[in-house]
Amino acid sequence: MDASLLSTLVSKHSSGLSVLPAPTDLSDVQATKEAVDKLLTVTRDIYDYVVVDIGSRLDLMDSMLFEDSSTIFLVTQVGISEMRTANRMIVKYFSKRD
Numbered sequence: 001m002d003a004s005l006l007s008t009l010v011s012k013h014s015s016g017l018s019v020l021p022a023p024t025d026l027s028d029v030q031a032t033k034e035a036v037d038k039l040l041t042v043t044r045d046i047y048d049y050v051v052v053d054i055g056s057r058l059d060l061m062d063s064m065l066f067e068d069s070s071t072i073f074l075v076t077q078v079g080i081s082e083m084r085t086a087n088r089m090i091v092k093y094f095s096k097r098d
Contacts, residue, residue, distance in 0.1 A: 001038050001047055018047065037064045061093055
């Protein structure tokens with residue numbers, strides 16, 4: 001992955017926003033942490049701001065996505081089980097530890 005390959009994969013909006021869309025077909029293969037880190041390195045070299053939707057990929061918690069992030073948003077549905085899960089995630093991954 002390099003800047004020239006990435007430029008062929010992104011869709012550009014008339015406002016100047018570039019989006020790397022999800023694949024159109026479902027895949028049995030998930031990107032490795034190393035592949036995500038490489039993609040993030042390339043995108044940070046090209047763009048001033050990078051926004052990533054990782055879905056429910058908790059295996060990426062120890063990747064560059066979280067180490068170098070300035071802001072993290074946890075998005076969830078409003079329901080009892082979803083809110084309970086969100087609370088567990090906040091306590092486990094985002095609480096300050098002294």
